[in-house]
Amino acid sequence: MAKADPRHAVADCQRGDAALTRAFTLLGKRWSGLVLGSLRAGPAGFRELSRAIEGVSDSVLSDRLSELTKAGLIARTVDEGPPVAVTYELTESGRALMPALHELSQWAEDHLPA
Numbered sequence: 001m002a003k004a005d006p007r008h009a010v011a012d013c014q015r016g017d018a019a020l021t022r023a024f025t026l027l028g029k030r031w032s033g034l035v036l037g038s039l040r041a042g043p044a045g046f047r048e049l050s051r052a053i054e055g056v057s058d059s060v061l062s063d064r065l066s067e068l069t070k071a072g073l074i075a076r077t078v079d080e081g082p083p084v085a086v087t088y089e090l091t092e093s094g095r096a097l098m099p100a101l102h103e104l105s106q107w108a109e110d111h112l113p114a
Helices: 006-027 032-038 046-052 058-070 092-111
Strands: 074-079 085-090
Touching: 006 032, 032 046, 032 058, 032 092, 046 058, 046 085, 058 074, 085 092
Parallel strands: none
Antiparallel strands: 074 085
């Protein structure tokens, strides 16, 4: 059996590290996970999200929604009304992230002090 080239293992590790860095740069920001988790049940407006996520300021919530929308995890829909209504919902990419967030939450429950 041929030995694996250690350079390939390092390159694979570096690609994985880069992907984790990108993921945690976005998801590691305070409130990002809670915003995504709050949308798991379905679309919600800004006020609904603000009430559901205790302690988040309107400006930070607005920033997180913008960042997550730009990243393609959330879709923003404007209904011209009247009255004008804006709703947010998970995209396919956002829904694909939910099992990983659930697993991370379970890991934290099992291994991190409260």
